[in-house]
Amino acid sequence: MGLCNFLLGCVNTFTLCLSLPILLAGHVIKISANSPCDPIMYKPLIALGLCLLVVSLIGLLGACCRVSVFQWLYLLTLFVLIMGLLACLSVGSVIIRGGGKGEDVLGGVKEYDLAMFSKWLKNNIVSSNHWQDIVNCMVHHDACGRISTFRTLMDFVTSKKSKLTSMEIGCCKPPVHCGYEYQSNTRWEVPEQGLASEAAECKAWSNDWDKLCYYCDTCKAGYLAFFIKGWRKINFLISLLLFLLFFIFFIAACALR
Numbered sequence: 001m002g003l004c005n006f007l008l009g010c011v012n013t014f015t016l017c018l019s020l021p022i023l024l025a026g027h028v029i030k031i032s033a034n035s036p037c038d039p040i041m042y043k044p045l046i047a048l049g050l051c052l053l054v055v056s057l058i059g060l061l062g063a064c065c066r067v068s069v070f071q072w073l074y075l076l077t078l079f080v081l082i083m084g085l086l087a088c089l090s091v092g093s094v095i096i097r098g099g100g101k102g103e104d105v106l107g108g109v110k111e112y113d114l115a116m117f118s119k120w121l122k123n124n125i126v127s128s129n130h131w132q133d134i135v136n137c138m139v140h141h142d143a144c145g146r147i148s149t150f151r152t153l154m155d156f157v158t159s160k161k162s163k164l165t166s167m168e169i170g171c172c173k174p175p176v177h178c179g180y181e182y183q184s185n186t187r188w189e190v191p192e193q194g195l196a197s198e199a200a201e202c203k204a205w206s207n208d209w210d211k212l213c214y215y216c217d218t219c220k221a222g223y224l225a226f227f228i229k230g231w232r233k234i235n236f237l238i239s240l241l242l243f244l245l246f247f248i249f250f251i252a253a254c255a256l257r
Contacts, residue, residue, distance in 0.1 A: 007251050008062070008063040008251050009059075009063035009064055011059075011251065012059035012063060012248070013056075015052050015059075015244070016053065016057065016060065019050075019052035019053040019056060020049070022045055022049035022052065023045075023050065025049075026043075026044075026045030026046035026049060037134050037138050037141065045234070048085075048238075048241070051081055052241075054077070055074065055081055058070055058077055059074045059248075059252070061074075071252070074252060075253065078248065078249050078252060079249065081245065082249065089242070092234060093235065096228045096232055097118065102166065109164075109169055110166065111175060111218055111221075111222075112170060112218065112221035112225045113217075114126075114217040114218070114220050114221040117224050122220075122224075125223075125227060126223060134223065138171065138214060139209075139210045143167065143168065143172070144168060144171065144172035144212060146168065147164070147173070147185060165226050166223075166225035166226045166229070167222045170213065170219045170220070170222020170223065170225075171214055171218075171219035171223070172186055172213065173188065173212075174188050174202065174213055175197075175201055175216060175218045177196060177199075177202075178196060178197050178199070178202035179196030179197065180205065186209065186212055187207050188205065200217075201218060204216050
């Protein structure tokens with residue numbers, strides 16, 4: 001039992017230290033250029049960091065003070081956290097299922113088709129009820145700010161070097177199949193022979209900085225691709241934490257024997 005208490009104290013010190021960079025990562029994502037428009041991305045990290053912080057503090061009190069009330073409370077809190085993370089992992093697995101695969105355009109730049117994403121994602125993430133708020137947020141945070149520095153089409157071709165997100169690719173330029181001619185940064189013009197496609201999203205393009213392609217399906221698709229990529233990272237983090245918490249739960253149970 002003494003060994004278990006010692007191990008429990010060490011492990012909770014580790015998780016306490018781990019909770020701080022998780023909280024910091026959530027805060028960094030929140031204040032970054034595009035992510036404030038996607039609160040689902042940073043809120044899980046902040047919530048996870050806070051839960052780990054609270055659980056670790058309770059565990060340290062139980063291990064160091066050897067107060068049975070704190071130890072039982074710690075065990076119960078740990079169990080609830082594990083169940084919550086399992087639920088999040090299940091929901092996250094459903095969310096990232098059915099993500100569209102990008103089509104290579106402009107020498108490797110990927111555009112995404114909204115039709116390739118699941119109905120749940122389209123109805124709950126980029127539906128008309130939510131999209132206007134997302135657009136307002138992207139305009140407010142200048143989501144296309146990096147592309148405004150581009151001067152030639154080659155800047156898009158080398159987007160892997162500039163690390164443009166799928167959101168920037170989908171929202172800050174017209175869809176390639178529309179046939180717009182590139183002028184500079186976020187300015188595209190209709191060629192003399194007219195557009196190659198009469199699709200609604202082709203007509204939705206505007207050179208106005210507060211419109212651009214924010215109302216195009218390719219923008220919504222790029223946003224969903226960005227969303228899914230973030231959730232895959234969160235799911236991976238949750239999986240690692242679950243292994244760690246199962247181990248901690250076993251040690252905590254031994255300490256109470």
